[in-house]
Amino acid sequence: MQMLRNLLIVAALSAPVFAHAGEIAVQGRGVIEKAPDMAVLSLGARFQAFTAQEAMSEVNRRTQAAIRIMEKLGIEPRDMQTGNLYLNPVWERGDNRIDVARIKGYEAGNQLTVRVRDLTILGDALDEMVRDGVNAFNGLRFALQDPSEAMNEARRKAVQDAVAKAQLYAEAAGVELGAIKSFHEGGGGVPQPRFMARAEMAMDTGVPIAAGELSTQATVSIVFEIAED
Structure with missing residues (x-):
């Protein structure tokens, strides 16, 4: 034994x-x-313009348009969050190293994270947001609520x-x-x-x-x- x-x-x-x-x-x-019964989208908008105000105004317009689409499709406010807002100068450099770099414009951007709990609307949501100005897609993942x-x-x-x-x-x-x-x-x-x-x-x-x-x-x-x- x-x-x-x-x-x-x-x-x-x-x-x-x-x-x-x-x-x-x-x-x-x-x-x-x-x-899965939920999708998490990470997307947003970015835009370049000659002035900082113009760049930021356009990004805000596109972000608000995306939020309105989400609300129309039944996404609750608790499932939407903005983040990574930025405004940066766009530099123009000369042909020679000794040339001084100059600001030729500005780029603004904003990111929207959305939890979609009804997967049947996911395809339409993406399609509508892209048509309405969303031009930065940072990822899609599926999850369980x-x-x-x-x-x-x-x-x-x-x-x-x-x-x-x-x-x-x-x-x-x-x-x-x-x-x-x-x-x-x-x-x-x-x-x-x-x-x-x-x-x-x-x-x-x-x-x-x-x-x-x-x-x-x-x-x-x-x-x-x-x-x-």
Whole structure:
């Protein structure tokens, strides 16, 4: 029986979990795939003009136009945020290094971050904003409005995976699985895109969008006692 226990410990140590004599240490992993129910857009406007006032006024006009489009499509104010507002001179340099650089105009810019909770309007929203002056697109990512449900499901699967492994090792070694001695949760995975061959989110009008699925994962490390005979 002691030899079986030693062999079992060696098998358990193949995972990055440490075990002592009379223990079975395992790791479990759970993965949940879910379609996203929210998109986060990062876009904005930038414009160059001869004067700072003209450049900033045009950027403000385009930003306000984008906000009005969002409001018309039902986006709530809490889901819109402006940021990264800037106004910089545009320099003109001469042909020679000794020439003094001169300001030939100004560039202004502003960024709008929008959470779109109804994915059916996403394509039309992008299309309308581009037509109305948005000319800086900084990214689109999909997310879950409430990732806790997917994370909890992944945790359950991770524990089930670990218990199943421990039971398998115990059965193969001819010993009885005892109580849990220690339990540790590894780093939970933030939902990540998992691109699938599906295009249900493609719109008949506007910009075509394929949402794919998000992968949420959890890992656990559990040490079980080996029951005494």
